[in-house]
Amino acid sequence: MGVLLSVQSLVTQFSTSSGIVRAVDGVSWDVDEGETVALVGESGCGKSVTALSIMRLVAQPAGRIVSGHVVFKGRDLLTLSEEEMRRVRGREIGMIFQEPMTSLNPVLTVGRQLTEGLEIHLAMRQTDARARAVELLGMVGFSDPARRLTQYPHQFSGGMRQRIVIAMALACNPPLVLADEPTTALDVTIQAQILELMKALSRRLGVAMLIITHNLGVVARYADRVNVMYAGRIVERASARELYRNPRHPYTLGLLRSVPRLDEPRRARLQPIEGQPPDLTRLPTGCSFRPRCAFRVEYCATEEPPLREVPDATHVSACWEAERVGSSNGGPRNGPPSPPALGSTSAQPGRSSRHGE
Amino acid sequence: MSSVPRRIDDVAELGTDEARRSWLATVWEFSRRRPLGAIGGAIVLLNLIVAVGANVLAPYDPVATDYGAMLARPSAAHWLGTDAYGRDVLSRIVYGSRTAMLVGFSCAVLGATIGAVIGVGSAYFGGRVDLIVQRVMDIFLAFPLIILALAVVSILGTGIWNVILAITVPMIPRAALVSRSSALAIREMPYVDAARAAGFRHVRIILRHMLPNVMAPYLIMLTAYLGQAILLEASLSFLGLGVAEPTAAWGLMLRGAAVQFAESAPWMAIFPGLAISLAVFAFNLFGDSLRDALDPRLRTQ
Numbered sequence: 001m002g003v004l005l006s007v008q009s010l011v012t013q014f015s016t017s018s019g020i021v022r023a024v025d026g027v028s029w030d031v032d033e034g035e036t037v038a039l040v041g042e043s044g045c046g047k048s049v050t051a052l053s054i055m056r057l058v059a060q061p062a063g064r065i066v067s068g069h070v071v072f073k074g075r076d077l078l079t080l081s082e083e084e085m086r087r088v089r090g091r092e093i094g095m096i097f098q099e100p101m102t103s104l105n106p107v108l109t110v111g112r113q114l115t116e117g118l119e120i121h122l123a124m125r126q127t128d129a130r131a132r133a134v135e136l137l138g139m140v141g142f143s144d145p146a147r148r149l150t151q152y153p154h155q156f157s158g159g160m161r162q163r164i165v166i167a168m169a170l171a172c173n174p175p176l177v178l179a180d181e182p183t184t185a186l187d188v189t190i191q192a193q194i195l196e197l198m199k200a201l202s203r204r205l206g207v208a209m210l211i212i213t214h215n216l217g218v219v220a221r222y223a224d225r226v227n228v229m230y231a232g233r234i235v236e237r238a239s240a241r242e243l244y245r246n247p248r249h250p251y252t253l254g255l256l257r258s259v260p261r262l263d264e265p266r267r268a269r270l271q272p273i274e275g276q277p278p279d280l281t282r283l284p285t286g287c288s289f290r291p292r293c294a295f296r297v298e299y300c301a302t303e304e305p306p307l308r309e310v311p312d313a314t315h316v317s318a319c320w321e322a323e324r325v326g327s328s329n330g331g332p333r334n335g336p337p338s339p340p341a342l343g344s345t346s347a348q349p350g351r352s353s354r355h356g357e
Numbered sequence: 358m359s360s361v362p363r364r365i366d367d368v369a370e371l372g373t374d375e376a377r378r379s380w381l382a383t384v385w386e387f388s389r390r391r392p393l394g395a396i397g398g399a400i401v402l403l404n405l406i407v408a409v410g411a412n413v414l415a416p417y418d419p420v421a422t423d424y425g426a427m428l429a430r431p432s433a434a435h436w437l438g439t440d441a442y443g444r445d446v447l448s449r450i451v452y453g454s455r456t457a458m459l460v461g462f463s464c465a466v467l468g469a470t471i472g473a474v475i476g477v478g479s480a481y482f483g484g485r486v487d488l489i490v491q492r493v494m495d496i497f498l499a500f501p502l503i504i505l506a507l508a509v510v511s512i513l514g515t516g517i518w519n520v521i522l523a524i525t526v527p528m529i530p531r532a533a534l535v536s537r538s539s540a541l542a543i544r545e546m547p548y549v550d551a552a553r554a555a556g557f558r559h560v561r562i563i564l565r566h567m568l569p570n571v572m573a574p575y576l577i578m579l580t581a582y583l584g585q586a587i588l589l590e591a592s593l594s595f596l597g598l599g600v601a602e603p604t605a606a607w608g609l610m611l612r613g614a615a616v617q618f619a620e621s622a623p624w625m626a627i628f629p630g631l632a633i634s635l636a637v638f639a640f641n642l643f644g645d646s647l648r649d650a651l652d653p654r655l656r657t658q
Binding site: 055086087091095097098099104105106107108116117121168 | 550557558561
């Protein structure tokens, strides 16, 4: 299968009163046709900005795509005119937003919102667009789509609205859908339904998906490949299975350990990642994860680790000590000793939480 | 291939069968809660009926002179008396409501609509566009309504269409200001970003996605401007800068009456004056109640 989307050395910056924020700082990754790729990381690591940069919807003039390429089906989206880009949005790349409560327009009927894109991008006539809208609503699991078309968003629950948003994203049969935290705002039970739906539809229609999330559970079950982002950079990339079995970056390891697991003793303590994400206006030299890292060595402070292939694994990691991270890792819970006491450089002690009470 | 889950919506159905109330029920509810507003609305409606049916309702031709009955007192023949040319005052008030409604509705609809488009557009684009548009609007706002209207009329000359234009112009920046502040909040809603991500043009997003969301302030402005426009038209006509004789207009009737006949034939001034007051009062009453009814913070449900 060919490469559908290739993000190359993308740099997106925001100028704020406290300096230039390097929100996306030279990331590269691919999505193959029909593949589901996850972009994982904590809040503020640049996941959403990456998605907005692909769509060229970064809020201007504060935000700016400084350099890089976003090659989609052989064309660099960053070189397109605004008019050409408009034809890519919605038609070639669909987008699913986080908040289903607010990503539908409250004063327009669901039918109108579904048909509008069809009429504009595919030049469908109203009756054809309506028929397609009925088909779409049926596809995302509504039992009486025709009646639903005349209703307004407030007449639907959160999960149902997210189904409508998914139907809208898929309306023009785009080869790629970007989903920015598609389930974060939903109840846990509904989350699973929505993710199952997305997975099923992506298989059935051959749609490639980029799922942006901070939820590693989502990644494990629904993604083929995972990119872990930290402070605007990709720090590790692997297949989902490989990443769980054999994380090779201390940050990934930390993320996995801070997730409660059903196969652990109920009284086991979660291990939080100590410290805070760095200030993106003043990134430290060397590795930006260094202040919070249990594996740090002296040259981490001066030499920035490149993304490199890890010898005994089929994935890449941006850590000088990737081998040591791997060998210490007999299973995500019995790893290295707890991080040494942090120096005065760390901002705050991390929260430690007890789980399973 | 895993099958797509079906029929979940039946479980998660929330308030779907909340029937949309008929407009008659809505009107009844409004009258019960806000009787004053309903009275205002009724007078507005009456005014509209009179304006539309003027040629049927008026007992005389409003421009027909009768030199046998000049300055006649109110009587069975002329209920509200006649003016200096023997024209029937009631007929002129009836026809005058046609002028008032035409000017009032045209100005309010034009002013509020153009202002809303400018305000929403300004909020949507933000940044430099917003800054420039707002400064231009500020310049217009620096002048009182009547002064700006006078300026436009003195440039364009009198006549009903020029009057409409003259009254619309100063209303635009006021409407723009109100709609912009509502639109600023809407601009930040994810559905606007979603519309961008769906590949819609700016104009479509402004007109089809954002404008319907400022409908409540728009309607309030509309009713508020109706009263103001009627008053302004009367003022301009009174000053001789509005509608020209012999067209029937309330302000024009006052102009003729107040100067010479205030003592000898007071009915010439009192009745058109009452018509203006009643119309403006009714519009304001209705507008205020509508605002209260549409403002979610004041809504008691």
